[in-house]
Amino acid sequence: MCGIAGLLDRRAQLAPDTLTRTVRAMTDAIAHRGPDGDGIWTDPEAGIGFGHRRLAIIDVSPLGAQPMESACGRYVATYNGEIYNFAELRAKLAAAGARFRGGSDTEVVLEGFVRWGVEATIARCVGMFAFALWDRQTRTLRLIRDRLGVKPLYYAHLDTRLLFASELKAMRAVADWQPTLDRDALAGYVRHGYVAAPNTIYAQAKKLPPSHILEWTLGAEPCIAPYWDARAQASAGRAQWAQPRDDKTTIDRLEALLKDAVAKRMVSDVPLGAFLSGGIDSSLVVALMQAQSARPVKTFTIGFGEADYDEARHAKAIAAHLGTEHTELYVEPRHALDVVPRLADMYDEPFADSSQIPTFLVSEMTRRNVTVALSGDGGDELFAGYNRYVWAETLWSWIARMPAPLRRAAATVAERVPGGLARLLPVVRPHEKLAKLAEILRLDGIDSVYRRLVSQWPDPARLVRGGREPSGALWNAGLTKDFPEPIARMQMIDTLTYLPDDILAKVDRATMAVGLEGREPLLDHRLLEFAWTLPPSFKLRGGQGKWPLRRVLERYVPQALFERPKMGFGVPIDSWLRGPLRDWAEDLLDAKALAADGLFDPAPVRSAWAAHLAGTREMQYPLWVVLMFQAWKRRWA
Numbered sequence: 001m002c003g004i005a006g007l008l009d010r011r012a013q014l015a016p017d018t019l020t021r022t023v024r025a026m027t028d029a030i031a032h033r034g035p036d037g038d039g040i041w042t043d044p045e046a047g048i049g050f051g052h053r054r055l056a057i058i059d060v061s062p063l064g065a066q067p068m069e070s071a072c073g074r075y076v077a078t079y080n081g082e083i084y085n086f087a088e089l090r091a092k093l094a095a096a097g098a099r100f101r102g103g104s105d106t107e108v109v110l111e112g113f114v115r116w117g118v119e120a121t122i123a124r125c126v127g128m129f130a131f132a133l134w135d136r137q138t139r140t141l142r143l144i145r146d147r148l149g150v151k152p153l154y155y156a157h158l159d160t161r162l163l164f165a166s167e168l169k170a171m172r173a174v175a176d177w178q179p180t181l182d183r184d185a186l187a188g189y190v191r192h193g194y195v196a197a198p199n200t201i202y203a204q205a206k207k208l209p210p211s212h213i214l215e216w217t218l219g220a221e222p223c224i225a226p227y228w229d230a231r232a233q234a235s236a237g238r239a240q241w242a243q244p245r246d247d248k249t250t251i252d253r254l255e256a257l258l259k260d261a262v263a264k265r266m267v268s269d270v271p272l273g274a275f276l277s278g279g280i281d282s283s284l285v286v287a288l289m290q291a292q293s294a295r296p297v298k299t300f301t302i303g304f305g306e307a308d309y310d311e312a313r314h315a316k317a318i319a320a321h322l323g324t325e326h327t328e329l330y331v332e333p334r335h336a337l338d339v340v341p342r343l344a345d346m347y348d349e350p351f352a353d354s355s356q357i358p359t360f361l362v363s364e365m366t367r368r369n370v371t372v373a374l375s376g377d378g379g380d381e382l383f384a385g386y387n388r389y390v391w392a393e394t395l396w397s398w399i400a401r402m403p404a405p406l407r408r409a410a411a412t413v414a415e416r417v418p419g420g421l422a423r424l425l426p427v428v429r430p431h432e433k434l435a436k437l438a439e440i441l442r443l444d445g446i447d448s449v450y451r452r453l454v455s456q457w458p459d460p461a462r463l464v465r466g467g468r469e470p471s472g473a474l475w476n477a478g479l480t481k482d483f484p485e486p487i488a489r490m491q492m493i494d495t496l497t498y499l500p501d502d503i504l505a506k507v508d509r510a511t512m513a514v515g516l517e518g519r520e521p522l523l524d525h526r527l528l529e530f531a532w533t534l535p536p537s538f539k540l541r542g543g544q545g546k547w548p549l550r551r552v553l554e555r556y557v558p559q560a561l562f563e564r565p566k567m568g569f570g571v572p573i574d575s576w577l578r579g580p581l582r583d584w585a586e587d588l589l590d591a592k593a594l595a596a597d598g599l600f601d602p603a604p605v606r607s608a609w610a611a612h613l614a615g616t617r618e619m620q621y622p623l624w625v626v627l628m629f630q631a632w633k634r635r636w637a
Contacts, residue, residue, distance in 0.1 A: 002066070003033030003053040003512070004078040005165035006132055007174070008141045010218050012047030019049045026163075026170040027051035033080075033166060035515045036060070041067035041076055046218075048134055048141065050078040055515055057082065057372060060269050063102025070110040071099070074137050079106050080166055081129035081151045082519070084264035089124060118142060119213070119227050126264060126524060130208075132164055140217040147228045147525045148378075149197070149210030149500025152508055156205040157222055167509075168205060169348040172636070179204045181637060186350075186599065186629070187460040187467030193352035193625050194502045196472050201349040201632075210500050230495055230528065235482050237532030247551075250538070254530065255552045261524035262288040262374070270371040273298030275362055276326070278314030280385070280546050280553060280562060281376025285521055287322055287556035289374065296325040300366040300373070302358055303330040306572050317561050329365050336361065336571055337580055343628065344635035346513050352456070352628040353502050354573045354621070359510040367516040377503055378522035381495045382531040385545040388453045389487045395437075396446040396486075407441050414438035446486045447474075454498070456625045463604055473497050487536040495528075574620040578613060585609070585623070588630040597633075600626070 005026035007019075014022065019042050027038055034053025042049040052066040067078040083089070086105035089112055094100070098111045105127075112121035118133065128150035133142040143164055145153045155164040156171055156179070163171045171177055179202035189195045197207040208214055211229065216222040262285060266272060274286050276299040289297045299319050303312025312328050319326035339357050347356065366373050380386045399407060415438045439458060443449050451474050452458055460469045473479065473493045483489040504520075511518040521527075531539075534548065541547040553562060577585050587593070589609050594602040605626050611617035 002080045003030035003166045005170040006050040007163045009047035009161045011160045016044040023049040023051040025173040029170045029173040033512045052078045059103040064104035076134045083127040085126040143214040145208045147211045153208040183467035187464040187469040190457040190460045234532040240533040241535040251551045261521040265519040265521045272372040273370040274374040276315045278311045281379035283318045284553045290322045299324040302362045344631040350629040350632045352625040363510045367514040372517045374519045377520045383546040384539040392450045411438045411441035456622045
């Protein structure tokens with residue numbers, strides 16, 4: 001796990017010292033991603049420079065340093081991530097005559113590029129990665145991102161120059177790059193709380209989508225193409241839904257895949273542990289780690305005094321049963337509030353998932369003890385774990401039976417008397433969801449319902465002046481054809497958008513801010529391919545998602561320790577905005593501050609703020625979206 005940056009100037013106009021100085025400035029900007037060392041490689045005649053910040057995990061000796069050249073000298077790579085099956089690949093290459101100088105996965109992949117070709121090697125890799133690869137023979141630059149988007153990779157194509165980096169702040173360090181804000185991307189951001197790929201908050205920069213390769217050969221235009229396709233893999237899996245399956249055989253197969261995915265991610269030359277929230281996913285990862293470890297696994301969790309947000313007691317019970325070496329930290333509000341001013345720097349484009357706060361806190365605590373931590377991210381997307389899947393389907397099945405006049409009347413009741421709606425729709429319990437239901441009653445299909453459930457501001461054009469929201473997976477009619485089952489369609493939308501652009505971006509920035517490597521065994525691409533062979537009815541039973549994961553977990557942990565209502569990994573932003581964060585928020589949400597640059601219409605924001613302060617609406621999440629943008633703007637724009 002590291003940070004990478006660099007550039008290619010096809011006119012090769014930069015003087016050698018300028019090229020080196022520029023790449024150095026880029027890597028210095030992301031030094032937090034790699035506190036163990038740095039490296040610069042340049043070829044001024046070709047106009048190319050690579051930079052690397054190292055977090056040493058595998059082969060911590062100088063032989064693992066980057067940028068690294070292949071033994072034959074054809075390829076040069078700077079790389080962020082881990083190839084978990086590198087030992088197997090190394091053995092195959094050695095059998096074919098390859099010789100290795102050190103023990104790093106970087107050297108193995110480079111030798112694979114030489115002997116098997118680039119795409120054939122990537123197809124063999126199990127891992128998370130963001131590569132920049134220079135081919136001296138063909139004078140081609142390739143940028144390569146892992147299948148599910150665990151590791152970030154940004155780029156900017158500026159006529160004769162291409163910049164790339166693990167974070168946008170590295171490209172901001174290039175003196176003559178002056179990016180401008182993209183109002184369309186801002187409109188998308190206020191809906192989602194994140195900027196969805198391939199866009200960034202800047203008009204002049206993009207995210208390389210997961211599972212894609214950008215290729216730029218001197219003398220040609222850059223081109224981007226996929227080397228793997230999650231949607232195609234899921235569609236192929238769906239074709240197997242009608243096949244008969246035995247529950248036990250299927251669970252046995254899943255357990256074997258999970259154990260292998262976890263075991264591969266336990267290979268490390270530095271101390272290793274795991275995040276443990278006490279939920280299904282992290283508990284399963286820890287259980288499989290402990291089952292394959294000769295020593296107690298180090299586990300880490302944070303707790304909160306507010307019972308609605310505290311899972312620490314559940315994590316402690318799981319840790320005690322499994323016999324892990326458990327560390328917990330109960331966070332006082334002042335600890336969490338101290339993180340808020342750092343968020344704009346940590347997330348160098350607007351990002352408004354408030355679980356960014358506890359994610360950073362648990363990462364910070366974990367880094368004091370280990371350098372690598374496994375997590376349970378991905379279980380909800382692969383095995384239908386989000387409550388909104390059930391809510392969307394249940395709500396629409398109920399709403400669709402209502403005559404239009406009755407639906408409109410119910411919406412009016414919902415708008416005027418939120419408590420009355422709770423009696424009308426007892427299936428929906430969480431208070432913060434009630435405010436959305438009046439709008440949902442006016443919608444015309446389950447896709448519209450789902451889009452509203454995942455939207456922070458459902459009408460971005462009303463808020464962002466001059467911004468036209470980019471269309472994406474939420475509006476992709478082709479998904480309805482490929483996945484006619486609503487829950488499967490929602491899973492695929494989340495896999496393509498929410499997973500890489502929210503969940504994985506959050507974990508990457510929080511862990512890398514403290515020099516901690518996060519690993520996600522549930523996002524092994526082989527698990528995704530298997531999970532999609534299972535129909536939704538196999539994943540959701542009795543109104544609960546992740547049925548197969550529960551059945552594997554109960555082989556290691558008693559059901560009584562993990563069967564309980566799902567909790568989010570959050571903090572009490574609602575009460576904080578009315579209390580200790582009120583002055584900070586009022587400053588950022590001041591009408592003049594909102595109107596100063598003409599980006600936002602202040603009226604809907606001020607209305608939401610007044611309603612939240614008065615307690616008539618729970619508007620913390622839409623407000624957090626605006627607050628995180630305003631804080632980002634003060635730091636970067």
